[in-house]
Amino acid sequence: MRSGKIYQKILTYLLLLSLTAAFMFDKPLVTFASETEKSFSRMGTSTVLVTESGTQYIKFKSGVTGYLTLKIASLSNVSGTFADARVTFCDGSKNALGQKNEFLTTNTQLAERYRVALLKYSINFKKSNCYSRTYGVRKNTTYYFAVKTKDPIKVTAVVKSVSKGKNTTLKTAKSISKNKKTENVIIAGDKKADWYKINLKKAGKIQLEYTAKTNGSIVLPDNKSGIRISFCNSDGTLFYVNGNNKSEDYLSSVVSQSWCRFYRVNSSGSKIDLAAGTYYIKVERLTKKSSGQYTLKWSTY
Numbered sequence: 549m550r551s552g553k554i555y556q557k558i559l560t561y562l563l564l565l566s567l568t569a570a571f572m573f574d575k576p577l578v579t580f581a582s583e584t585e586k587s588f589s590r591m592g593t594s595t596v597l598v599t600e601s602g603t604q605y606i607k608f609k610s611g612v613t614g615y616l617t618l619k620i621a622s623l624s625n626v627s628g629t630f631a632d633a634r635v636t637f638c639d640g641s642k643n644a645l646g647q648k649n650e651f652l653t654t655n656t657q658l659a660e661r662y663r664v665a666l667l668k669y670s671i672n673f674k675k676s677n678c679y680s681r682t683y684g685v686r687k688n689t690t691y692y693f694a695v696k697t698k699d700p701i702k703v704t705a706v707v708k709s710v711s712k713g714k715n716t717t718l719k720t721a722k723s724i725s726k727n728k729k730t731e732n733v734i735i736a737g738d739k740k741a742d743w744y745k746i747n748l749k750k751a752g753k754i755q756l757e758y759t760a761k762t763n764g765s766i767v768l769p770d771n772k773s774g775i776r777i778s779f780c781n782s783d784g785t786l787f788y789v790n791g792n793n794k795s796e797d798y799l800s801s802v803v804s805q806s807w808c809r810f811y812r813v814n815s816s817g818s819k820i821d822l823a824a825g826t827y828y829i830k831v832e833r834l835t836k837k838s839s840g841q842y843t844l845k846w847s848t849y
Contacts, residue, residue, distance in 0.1 A: 588616075588705040597623065598633075599700040605642065606693040610685040612709035615733050615841040617682045617761065618693065620652050623700040630655040633697040637683050637736065637763060640690035645736045646683065647764040647773060647837045649696070654679045682761035684735040684839035691736075710841065713742070718784045721745040721828055729757075729845040732831070734775055736839035741832035744844065751821045752848040756829075760803035762840030773838045775803050780828040787827065803842065 586604065588594045590611030598604050608616065622631035632653040637646035653659070659678040685691060685707070695703060710733045715722040721743035724730050732742055748754065756779065764773020779787045829846075833839060 589707070591707050591709075593704065593706050595702050595704045597700065597702050598695050598697055599623070601698070602696070604695050605638075606695060606703065607690065608685075608693065608705065609690045610687055610707065612707065613685070613687040613712050613733070613735070614708050614710040615682050615684050615761070615839075617680055617706045617708075618652075619680045619704045619706070621654060621679070621702050621704070623702055629699075631679070631697070631699070631701040633695055633701055633703070635681065635696075636694040637681075638692040638694055639737065640692070642692050642694070644694075645691070645837070646681075646839065650681060650763060652679050652681065681763040682840045683763050684733040684738070684841065686735050686738075708841075715743050716740040718743055718828065723747065724829075724844065724846065727845065727847050729843050731841065731843045733841050734831070734833050734839050737836075738833075738839075739836075741830050744829040744831070746827045746829065746846055748822055748824050748827060748848075750824045752824075754822055754827075755847050755849055757845040757847075758801070758803045758842065760840060760842040762803075762838060764835075764837055774834040775838065775840060775842050776830075776832050776834045777801060777803060777842075777844070778830040778832075780830055782826045782828070784828060784830075 585607055586596045586598070587607040587609075588596060590609055596606050598606075610616070618635065620631045620633050622629050630653060632651070632655065634649040635652055636644050636648045636650065639645050655678070662678060683691075693703070710731060712733060712735070713722055714720055722730075723745045730744065734742070746754075756777075758777050760775045762773050762775060781787050829844060831842060831844070
């Protein structure tokens with residue numbers, strides 16, 4: 549009787565061992581336990597592997613006020629393999645802050661189609677923009693990235709600090725000198741605009757240079773994301789070349805996803821001089837889903 553019980557125990561042990569071995573061989577080469585929370589580092593550069601199906605959340609608690617640029621890459625070493633994913637930038641409660649299910653890819657053929665399509669808007673589109681997005685973040689704030697992918701990928705976050713000023717009204721506008729580039733950030737979920745002051749000592753023609761790294765749609769004129777930049781009069785109202793002719797607002801525009809243009813005050817090919825005085829630049833998110841980093845520079849010619 550006792551030997552029978554021992555025999556049953558041995559059979560049970562062998563059965564469990566065989567099931568464990570079968571499970572191990574059936575598992576993917578790289579995986580994560582479901583209870584392990586993935587997270588990016590608070591500062592600098594960090595990479596997380598995403599190999600599971602369904603929505604995977606990557607936690608990020610920012611160590612600085614500034615911006616985070618997200619990139620993806622394939623885990624496969626097979627030539628011609630590319631990575632793609634759907635990413636949603638979320639708050640600490642995993643509610644969407646940015647555009648839902650943004651498409652990221654490293655497919656060079658798809659990137660080329662984007663590049664050709666944007667040529668009609670005179671935009672020098674960089675293919676690398678197809679697999680990166682940039683988000684404005686606040687220090688000590690918790691965010692999540694909801695990532696969906698079919699194939700194993702690595703997701704890299706690069707975090708950079710930017711000194712965020714208090715120039716959020718016309719009265720507190722920050723003065724910017726001619727030919728000096730200014731960098732700032734629009735933080736995700738922040739409704740406040742940034743204001744800058746330009747003092748034109750004598751009448752002249754002005755040129756503005758804008759650049760931006762943002763999130764959301766990268767196809768214009770879709771305009772689902774981006775940073776709105778407005779050139780304003782001394783009282784903060786929007787500047788127009790010919791008074792109220794809104795079709796000739798040449799100094800204001802929307803910038804998005806690492807491209808830039810130069811803007812000049814002009815009308816029908818004729819260059820218009822600005823009167824000496826004080827002008828303002830207002831920088832704000834295009835929609836409540838928009839955030840990111842931007843630069844400004846002004847000069848005369």
